[in-house]
Amino acid sequence: MSNLFARREQSRSVERHNSPRxxxxxxxxxxxxxxxxxxxxxxxxxxxxxxxxxxxxLANLAAIAQPIFRNALGQSLLISFGTTAICLVLAYPLAYILSKNRSRSGAFIIILIVLPMWINFLLRILAVQMLIANNGIINMILGHLGLAQMRLINTRAAIFLGTAYDYFPFMVLPIYNAMCKIDHDIIEAAHDLGANALTTFRRIIVPLSLPGVISGIIMVFIPSISEFAIADILGGSRILLFGNVIEQEFNMSNDWHTGSGLSLILMVFIIISMIVMHRVDKDGEGQIIW
Amino acid sequence: MKRKSLLIFALCASLIFGLAACGGSGGSGGGSRGENGSITVFNYGDYIDRDLISQFENQYGITVNYEEYVAPEDMYTKYTSGAIDYDVIITSDYMVEKLMSEDQLLPIDTSGMEYIDNIGDRYWEFCRAFDPENSYAVPYLWGTVGIIYNTSMVDEDVNSWSILWDEDYANSIIMENSVRDAFIAPLRLQGDSINTTDEAELRAACDRLVEQYPLVYAYQVDETRDSMISGEAALGMIYSGDATVAIEGNPDLAYTIPREGSNVWIDCAVIPASATNVEGAQQFIDFLCSYDAAMANFEYIYYGTPNEAILDDLDEEVLADTTIFPTDEMLENCEVFRYLGSEADALYTDLWQIVKTSN
Missing domain, CATH: 1.20.5 (Single alpha-helices involved in coiled-coils or other helix-helix interfaces)
Known part of the structure; x- marks a missing residue:
């Protein structure tokens, strides 16, 4: 523990030295x-x-009461909560395993996670589109195996796939970082004091990795709630998310007032989620990214 | 496939050069200028043979800042925001009428234009539907909206819009992702005008589109061409020029104008009130009417050309292609889109959102 505090003190003094000059x-x-x-x-x-x-x-804010906008907001919330949950479920065990395995293969897997982030996200989404199209690679393989073709593209599941795939690294990396920072002495102390693996995980690993989980959630939830490009490409414009509706207000209806009003509503959601995160994340580690 | 890789390349390039391009296309304020100044042109995406732009620049000494948009409504938003002073806009009939009604267009002086006589009388007549004096709009290209279908996936004869509601083709039907176009099919099925402003008729059409929603593969515009070539879908609503390109890419495809009738449209070059270089704009429009430009454009885009000077030099085969040059009989039930006023516009937009959120 003292080790951790010392490190933080050190970084603070560096800040003090640098900032006002x-x-x-x-x-x-x-x-x-x-x-x-x-x-x-x-x-x-x-x-x-x-x-x-x-x-x-306040009429532009009240526009959210209209069924069309409400529906789209619901869709967006569903996508962003769903994406966050999928990413968390997939990322947490992976980060845990990787943080325990600091060997070469572990580093290699981290590179595999980071590598796609070097490619523009739209290109990656276009690649996903090719995979899941009606006559795309997945359906081609199913066809060769004599299995029924699946309708994958232009469904809500396709949007989930796209957003989860895109934002996955943003969930893994903060959790991985937080877990790597856990002092091994603490875990050993827990074992010495008689805690079994489960108790150690529950009482030590989970609480100490929480700041990473929270930054991960922020970094996935907030961009995915305003997502609209993925919904266009993988959803075939069949599912309108809140971002799409705002875009339509600006571009199609030429109604900047309603568009801005709806953007403010979206901002409220983002601010609420940041406040919630702030409350939970007392240490403030999650805010480093912001 | 080739188009897809081109698209990906274009995306990369635009991302890399995006910022630089934004800085450069700032209209009259923008960077380099030719000896005779510069003009800013606003056109549909992929709707000109790009070589023509540098040809024009060399020939006339005018720098062209070239910008593209997807739907006329996008163009209108960007134009009215006033951020960029456009000199030439190429857009569709009803949008020309809308801009005219708002005094947003300058009259075009055709008297001094060298090549203007290449445009056939028939097309000037056509434009009189929305520009009674032929004073604001110079015809650029024209075409129809119809159904493209894959004969290896569709066995029956396609001659009615009703096939777009056939459950046999669930998840294999592409609809236009553009509000006025999408409403053509249900309105014509009901026997109503595509220019109706009657709320009951429009609501009935909207109900039909909602009913169709579960069968729709995707709502697309430019991507329909690629989806049809690669066999992603069996049927789709498409513009005639895109259909010609798609048929060239996949010989199983065919195009038809449904017997209930459809939309025949004409895109025109106009000079908006924001123009800062009217003379340059006139020269650009004149250049588009020239034999060489019309020929290059025709060979690149495959839409019907109003330029009669090039007709003599086209192959018999091309002239007989009813996708590009539909017969008068095929056009019998077709209407030109009119501007319906802002109230009807808003109704259309609302109904369209109902369709799109009906999942």
Missing amino acids: HPWLAGPYIFWAAGFIVLPLVLVFYYGLSGPDGTFT
């Missing part, structure tokens, strides 16, 4: 942030809270 170095970034983060946000708030005549209104 040359504040102007942040200049280019402040310029960037003002132009591409703050200004667009201001515009979203302005459009979202005003009507076509420019007066203040």
Whole structure:
């Protein structure tokens, strides 16, 4: 334990030493942030809270009550919760095994997980599309084996597959990092004090890996709730997610006010999930990414 | 397959050069300029032989900033945002009418144009449906909307929109992912005009589309071509030009205009009110009417050309291809899209969202 604290103290002192010296170095970034983060946000708030005549209104937020938008939000929540659950279930055991196996093969598997992230995600999704198409590779193999063809593409399951595949590394890596940081002495101490493997896992591994799990959840849940490109490519535009509806409001209906209002609703969901994470994650380790 | 790999390549390239391109295409404010200034052109995706752009630049000394869009509604949004001052927009009949109704177009002075006479009278007449004086729009290409089908998967004769509701083809039907186009099929099946603004008729059409939803493989626009070539689906709603390209890629495919009638459309070049280089825009439109440009475009896109100068030099076989040049009889029940006003537009959009969220 003391080891951990010492490390954190050390990193803090490094921060203290570095931060205030040359504040102007942040200049280019402040310029960037003002132009591409703050200004667009201001515009979203302005459009979202005003009507076509420019007066203040909450009607754009109330639009969420319409069945179409509600339905799409439901779909998005389903996709993002589902994706997060799938990623967590797959990633946690994998991260656990990998953190115990620091050999070459373990490092190799980590590279295999990271490698796809070097390729643009749209290209990977197009590749998935080729795999699961009606006459794609999976159905071709099924056909050769004399099995019935499956309808995979343009279903909700296809969207789950795409999002889970895309965001999987974002779940594995934080959990893996957190598990690697667990001091082996603590585990040994637990064994010495008579805890069996299950108790050690439950009382030591799980709590100490929690910050990693939480960052993983944030990094999967938040991008997947606003997902729309994957739904277009793997869902054949048959399933409208909240992101698709917002896009349509802007591009098709040319209604920036409703589009911005709906974006604000989405922002509320993102902020709520960040607050929840913050509460749970008392150490604040999960926020390092943010 | 070749197109797919091209698409992937294009995606890579656009990602890498995305930022650079964004900086460069800033319209009148943008970087390099030819000796006679620059123009910004806004066109449908993959809707010109790209070599023509550099040809025009060399010939006229005008730099062309070229931009693309998918659906006319996207174009309208981007144009009205005012971020970029477009000089030439190529878009469809009803969108031309919408822009006209909002005083967003400048009249085109055709008197000084060298090649304008290449455009056949028939097409000027065609445009008078929405541009009564022929003063705002110069015909670019025309075509129809119909059904493409794979004869190895569909045994029966395809001659009615009703086949798109046939459960035998569940998960094998592609619908247009563009609101006005998608409504053609149910409206014509009901015997209603594709320009109806009658709410009861539209709601009935919407119900039909909702009923069709479980059978639909996907809602697509440009991708339909690839899906049909690779045999992903048996039937699809498609534009005639895409159909010609698809049939070339897969000889099992065939195209038909259903007997209930459909939409015959004409895309035109217009000069929007935002134009900063009207003279350059006129020259570009004139250039598009030239024999060489029309021929290159025809050979690249395979849509019907209003340019009668090139007709004599086309193969008999091409001229007899009713996918590209439908007979008058086939066009009998076809209508041109009209702009229906903002209220009807909003109704269409709402109904379309009902269809798309009916899962």
